[in-house]
Amino acid sequence: MNKFTRSLIGAAFLALAAGPSLAETPKDSLVMAWQFDDIISLDPAEIFEFSGAEYSAQVYERLIGINVKDVSKIEPAVAESWTVSEDGKTYTFKIRDGVKFHSGNPLTAEDAAYSLQRAVKLNKSPAFILTQFGFTKDNADQKIRAPDPRTLVIETDKAYAPTFVLNCLTAGVASVVDSKLLKQNEKDGDFGYNWLKTNSAGSGAFKLRQWKPNESLTLDANPAYWQGAPEMKRVILRHIAEPATQRLLLEKGDVDVARNLKPEQLDALRSSKEVRIVEAPKGTLWYLSLNQKNPILAKPEVRQAFRYLIDYDAMGSSIMKGIGTIHQAFLPKGFLGALDDKPFKYDPAKARELLTAAGYPDGFTVTMDVRNVTPWTDQAQTIQASAAAAGVKIELLPMDGKQQLTKYRARNQDIFLGQWGADYQDPHTNAETFASNPDNADNGPSKTLAWRNAWDIPELTKKTQAAVLERDAAKRVEIYHELQKAVMEDSPFIVMFQQVEVPVERGNVQGLIWGPSFDNNLYRLATKK
Amino acid sequence: MTDILKSGGTTAAARPRRPAGPLQRIAGLLLSLALTFLGLLLVTFLIGRVVPIDPVLAAVGDRANAETYERMRIEMGLNLPLWQQFINYVADVLRGDFGTSVLTSQPVLDDVRRAFPATLELATAAIFIGVVLGVPAGVFAAVHRGRWPDHLVRVLGLVGYSVPVFWLGLVGLLLFYAKLDIAPGPGRLDVFYDGLVDPVTGVITVDALLAGETEIFWNALSHLALPASILGYFSIAYISRMTRSFMLDQLRQEYITTARVKGLSEFRVIWRHALGNIAVPLITVVALSYANLLEGSVLTETVFAWPGLGLYITNSLLNADMNAVLGGTLVVGAVFIGLNMLSDLLYRLLDPRAKK
Numbered sequence: 001m002n003k004f005t006r007s008l009i010g011a012a013f014l015a016l017a018a019g020p021s022l023a024e025t026p027k028d029s030l031v032m033a034w035q036f037d038d039i040i041s042l043d044p045a046e047i048f049e050f051s052g053a054e055y056s057a058q059v060y061e062r063l064i065g066i067n068v069k070d071v072s073k074i075e076p077a078v079a080e081s082w083t084v085s086e087d088g089k090t091y092t093f094k095i096r097d098g099v100k101f102h103s104g105n106p107l108t109a110e111d112a113a114y115s116l117q118r119a120v121k122l123n124k125s126p127a128f129i130l131t132q133f134g135f136t137k138d139n140a141d142q143k144i145r146a147p148d149p150r151t152l153v154i155e156t157d158k159a160y161a162p163t164f165v166l167n168c169l170t171a172g173v174a175s176v177v178d179s180k181l182l183k184q185n186e187k188d189g190d191f192g193y194n195w196l197k198t199n200s201a202g203s204g205a206f207k208l209r210q211w212k213p214n215e216s217l218t219l220d221a222n223p224a225y226w227q228g229a230p231e232m233k234r235v236i237l238r239h240i241a242e243p244a245t246q247r248l249l250l251e252k253g254d255v256d257v258a259r260n261l262k263p264e265q266l267d268a269l270r271s272s273k274e275v276r277i278v279e280a281p282k283g284t285l286w287y288l289s290l291n292q293k294n295p296i297l298a299k300p301e302v303r304q305a306f307r308y309l310i311d312y313d314a315m316g317s318s319i320m321k322g323i324g325t326i327h328q329a330f331l332p333k334g335f336l337g338a339l340d341d342k343p344f345k346y347d348p349a350k351a352r353e354l355l356t357a358a359g360y361p362d363g364f365t366v367t368m369d370v371r372n373v374t375p376w377t378d379q380a381q382t383i384q385a386s387a388a389a390a391g392v393k394i395e396l397l398p399m400d401g402k403q404q405l406t407k408y409r410a411r412n413q414d415i416f417l418g419q420w421g422a423d424y425q426d427p428h429t430n431a432e433t434f435a436s437n438p439d440n441a442d443n444g445p446s447k448t449l450a451w452r453n454a455w456d457i458p459e460l461t462k463k464t465q466a467a468v469l470e471r472d473a474a475k476r477v478e479i480y481h482e483l484q485k486a487v488m489e490d491s492p493f494i495v496m497f498q499q500v501e502v503p504v505e506r507g508n509v510q511g512l513i514w515g516p517s518f519d520n521n522l523y524r525l526a527t528k529k
Numbered sequence: 530m531t532d533i534l535k536s537g538g539t540t541a542a543a544r545p546r547r548p549a550g551p552l553q554r555i556a557g558l559l560l561s562l563a564l565t566f567l568g569l570l571l572v573t574f575l576i577g578r579v580v581p582i583d584p585v586l587a588a589v590g591d592r593a594n595a596e597t598y599e600r601m602r603i604e605m606g607l608n609l610p611l612w613q614q615f616i617n618y619v620a621d622v623l624r625g626d627f628g629t630s631v632l633t634s635q636p637v638l639d640d641v642r643r644a645f646p647a648t649l650e651l652a653t654a655a656i657f658i659g660v661v662l663g664v665p666a667g668v669f670a671a672v673h674r675g676r677w678p679d680h681l682v683r684v685l686g687l688v689g690y691s692v693p694v695f696w697l698g699l700v701g702l703l704l705f706y707a708k709l710d711i712a713p714g715p716g717r718l719d720v721f722y723d724g725l726v727d728p729v730t731g732v733i734t735v736d737a738l739l740a741g742e743t744e745i746f747w748n749a750l751s752h753l754a755l756p757a758s759i760l761g762y763f764s765i766a767y768i769s770r771m772t773r774s775f776m777l778d779q780l781r782q783e784y785i786t787t788a789r790v791k792g793l794s795e796f797r798v799i800w801r802h803a804l805g806n807i808a809v810p811l812i813t814v815v816a817l818s819y820a821n822l823l824e825g826s827v828l829t830e831t832v833f834a835w836p837g838l839g840l841y842i843t844n845s846l847l848n849a850d851m852n853a854v855l856g857g858t859l860v861v862g863a864v865f866i867g868l869n870m871l872s873d874l875l876y877r878l879l880d881p882r883a884k885k
Contacts, residue, residue, distance in 0.1 A: 125589050212836070213632070238834065245832055245833070248703065402582040403582050406582055406586060409583070
């Protein structure tokens, strides 16, 4: 949408701003407007997208979960207790009695073992969260087993930090699926994958009623849920692509929650008594990175200078207002060991000094790949302007997101402006990508962000790998502090903002939980007055 | 797309001189259809492969490890030479297998079966509005050339032409839905009617009538009214402008003067003689604008949360979901060819010279 159309729309809104008359959704149903066109599968062994993760958290349960208020605490879920062996390689979970799947089948340790083995053997995108503990197609049946219906035993290949293993088991890929139901729907040894892609086999507070891709996703309450049936009998998610349409539906009362409003719409709603704006920091970071293949960007002083060329405050109070908060460490708030230091401010004079020291007193010209949608385009223009103050001329190359990513993974960019979302709720997910690069060769097998920027760091890589073996939780946190400081002070990465999800609820909606990641957003306790 | 229109229209006429039997004519028609589709597929396929987007990434996501990535690449057949990929694809299509969409993980055929009726419903309602109001408006303007009715029609047409449909859609919603409360919100049905009628044709209004659910029929119709009017307005703008210029042409002809001299009523001169003579070009105009509507209007579909074909193809294209794009393109191609043949048929009915 160009500026002209936007101001036309703005004018129209002003002219018609008087409160619309109200329609209402039924008291026992929750209706949400949301862009969920990223869902490509409903199988928890494959789901790796934000919307899919949130779906799976309502319909499936995991062995354990994190405490959304204090992420350093692990909470029981389907497993009521667990122990770690002396040698740190064997985890034993006690499965809760009386949990039932939606099909009526009882949930047992065999189901839990089957679910983990299945995810390993299917080996879809999120499978690495489990296979990094040494499980393979061939050994999964031995390493993950259920000696009796209430006991699940998991054996890892090394003595990993228990926090690391447990945090990974809170991920959606470790959801417990109904093994009996899946075996009935299995075809050609696919573990029921082709069926589960569009169906459900869970034990969660809600069950899947209907999924129409890019249209609607309907969930029904599970009246037999062991923690108590949800008050909402039905939750309907409607895919509404256009934020302005979402706002209309919300104000009109045709939806109870709107998920994708933009800053300009949020501003207009701030004074409204009808709706409530909720802010929930999520595990996604906005960052900018400098490809070390470019000899200019590889100079340490230039890397330093870029840290002072970004006007964090100006962006934070305008284009990022309501969608991101300033954050400069590679672990987002809400992660074990996250740092909240913000040492960098916009300082073009200091940047110019650094550039002079690097041998570029008059700056230089460089390109930046940018996704051609907001807020990236706005961010890019702001950065372009603030960098120009120190003589750095940034040429913007706007492109489609997938195209930008393809180029990034081939290491053909100069500067990349983009986002990184944590894969699971453990600090290793980001440490691995920001601070390790096992093989910097062009055909390196591990395309971490450090690799994508050709940042060769044997020392940090070793330290990152050591952190997952540190069994003392406090010492482990200490290592992540050091890693974050190292990357913050000198690296190709300039972390700028942490994403804040801003759902807007109608005043009568209560009890929705907006956690630190999408699979910790929960509808179970929602009520409507 | 005009090329397709042309080739579909001329094949029968361009056959060799010796009189062709009906069987040969049908065979020729089928052959040219097959070639058209093949060409369409080839071009779309090639474009899909030149776009600087990695289709494997779209399927497995950015975080997949090297092994998963490689396996998917082989599964998608992307390790094969380009020509072989194309042949495999065409062979699958001939067997009726359009592949699976990466984005929805459903068979493309199912996706299209869901998306196309939504677009068909909207486009048909819009073209109906466009013809019923656009043709009389154009005739009216031509008859009153240079006077206020003409100016009015032209200004309305100009506005329809130049205002972004996106904006008009939002303002329409704001006014009729939010403010005046006479139109329902976006979507094809109220949420709580959703899924109550079995999809037979996929066109909800028709399905509701088939099931005898009048309440749902009226609900669907009321949801259709606003987006159809807005798309219809754009058709009115185009159709009335073309009608006006065709009519002006005719009204200058001598046979009109003759008819008037003969003492025919002005009504008969205009609506029977002049309008009758522009029927053939008018059909082309209407068919073209109907075909454009059937491609799906991405912006209208976005604003009104209307899960149609335009949105489907655009989303797929942006995600390098080639199976979906190719499937959608085939449908659009078939629509163009079908409408073209239909208007050919109508020419023969309406043009006395074509009657033998």
